[in-house]
Amino acid sequence: MFDLEAIREQFPALHQKVYNKPLVYFDNAATTHKPLAIIERISHYYRCENSNIHRGVHYLSQQATEAFEEARRFAASMINAVKAHEIIFTKGATEAINLAAHSFGRMRMKPGSSILVTAMEHHSNLVPWQQLCLEYNGKLLVTPMDELGQIDLQAYTQLLDQQPVIVAITHTSNALGTINPVKTMIRMAHDRNIPVLVDGAQAIAHTEIDVQDLDCDFFAFSAHKAYGPMGAGLLYGKEKWLEAMPPYQFGGEMVDSVSFDKTTFNVLPFKFEAGTPNVEAVLGMETALRFIRNTGYEAIATHEKELLDYATAQLSQIPGIRFFGQAPEKASVISFLIGDVHPFDLGTLLDKMGIAVRTGHHCAQTVMDFFNIPGTVRASFAVYNTTHEIDTFVAAVKKAALMLS
Ligand code: PMP
Numbered sequence: 001m002f003d004l005e006a007i008r009e010q011f012p013a014l015h016q017k018v019y020n021k022p023l024v025y026f027d028n029a030a031t032t033h034k035p036l037a038i039i040e041r042i043s044h045y046y047r048c049e050n051s052n053i054h055r056g057v058h059y060l061s062q063q064a065t066e067a068f069e070e071a072r073r074f075a076a077s078m079i080n081a082v083k084a085h086e087i088i089f090t091k092g093a094t095e096a097i098n099l100a101a102h103s104f105g106r107m108r109m110k111p112g113s114s115i116l117v118t119a120m121e122h123h124s125n126l127v128p129w130q131q132l133c134l135e136y137n138g139k140l141l142v143t144p145m146d147e148l149g150q151i152d153l154q155a156y157t158q159l160l161d162q163q164p165v166i167v168a169i170t171h172t173s174n175a176l177g178t179i180n181p182v183k184t185m186i187r188m189a190h191d192r193n194i195p196v197l198v199d200g201a202q203a204i205a206h207t208e209i210d211v212q213d214l215d216c217d218f219f220a221f222s223a224h225k226a227y228g229p230m231g232a233g234l235l236y237g238k239e240k241w242l243e244a245m246p247p248y249q250f251g252g253e254m255v256d257s258v259s260f261d262k263t264t265f266n267v268l269p270f271k272f273e274a275g276t277p278n279v280e281a282v283l284g285m286e287t288a289l290r291f292i293r294n295t296g297y298e299a300i301a302t303h304e305k306e307l308l309d310y311a312t313a314q315l316s317q318i319p320g321i322r323f324f325g326q327a328p329e330k331a332s333v334i335s336f337l338i339g340d341v342h343p344f345d346l347g348t349l350l351d352k353m354g355i356a357v358r359t360g361h362h363c364a365q366t367v368m369d370f371f372n373i374p375g376t377v378r379a380s381f382a383v384y385n386t387t388h389e390i391d392t393f394v395a396a397v398k399k400a401a402l403m404l405s
Helices: 004-009 036-049 059-078 093-108 127-135 153-160 182-190 239-244 279-295 297-316 343-352 365-371 387-404
Strands: 087-090 114-118 139-143 167-170 196-199 218-222 233-237 255-258 263-265 321-324 333-338 358-360 376-380
Touching (some): 093 127, 093 218, 114 153, 139 153, 153 182, 182 196, 279 297, 297 321, 297 333, 343 358
Parallel strands (some): 114 139, 167 196
Antiparallel strands (some): 087 233, 333 376
């Protein structure tokens, strides 16, 4: 049973006023709020378990190490990875993608090689690959999209024929909400022996991920967009790739033996986890993933679809509104503009009415260039949002648009 009130009760940050107005938080694609269980998990770690992991003989260190490794096992089970050591903890999706680009990318790139991305990538899944291409005098190939924000699969097929060393695609676009047909795209790439990295930053809070079913080679996400803390995320990689890849960063923990002449490296996953990790955030991430599992992806998706449909229908009635991202397969993200009103001005007025939205290019400048706009106003919904909040939001948008036009 999906009990919205009970869910909202778990999120203390939702129950506050800003500028003396009840907060309406629609900036969930940037980061979600955190349930009490996560806040308490982190607090418990510092009150009772705080200790450096993996290198202590003492009780607390062993407890913390066990909790950290349990978090890895749980993350693996959450996305159905075959082995726990296929999970590399990072500080977020950005670091996970950089790890793959630096390590796997450098292992595969040769002068003139190419890498294939899509036209709707977040800068985090674009710039690392672009820079790698620059380093190797290679070519960044870009799968185009149409006006609705859908990938052009025919163009994708042709670009695959250029044999890029890797395909890097977003599962769900943060700027447009498009949910890409990643399983099909992975199969098409694999038919040509091309590995695929999926940027799952906008997926993990909304839809069940099964890396074996997708058959992706890499999958990246951050905890903080999925009710977890900032400073934790992960890179899933198939064992065969992670085994073959060179370390990404060097230092403590990732080594086996060190002399002045030579260093040998630790086994997976530690080979890729140099230095002291963000232990409390990883433990918080585990609690967040458990929150999602307990709530249930089906219930989350049903509720968020209802919010998306309701908000889209309400906003559609506003004269001069333009939506960016109208793919049939769409997450609970609405990017829009009204007439000539600048998104920043609209966002600022909404803020004064207690409504948190994001304005600007959403770290996807190439998407904004495609539509020839400076940015959009983006409202993104999470499991705890309500249709009542949407009513407040739509009324506020109407009022602000009148004031600004
Ligand atoms: N990819 C996508 C699609 C995103 O939306 C984001 C965050 N906006 C990222 C990657 C990067 O995530 P982080 O900043 O948490 O590393």
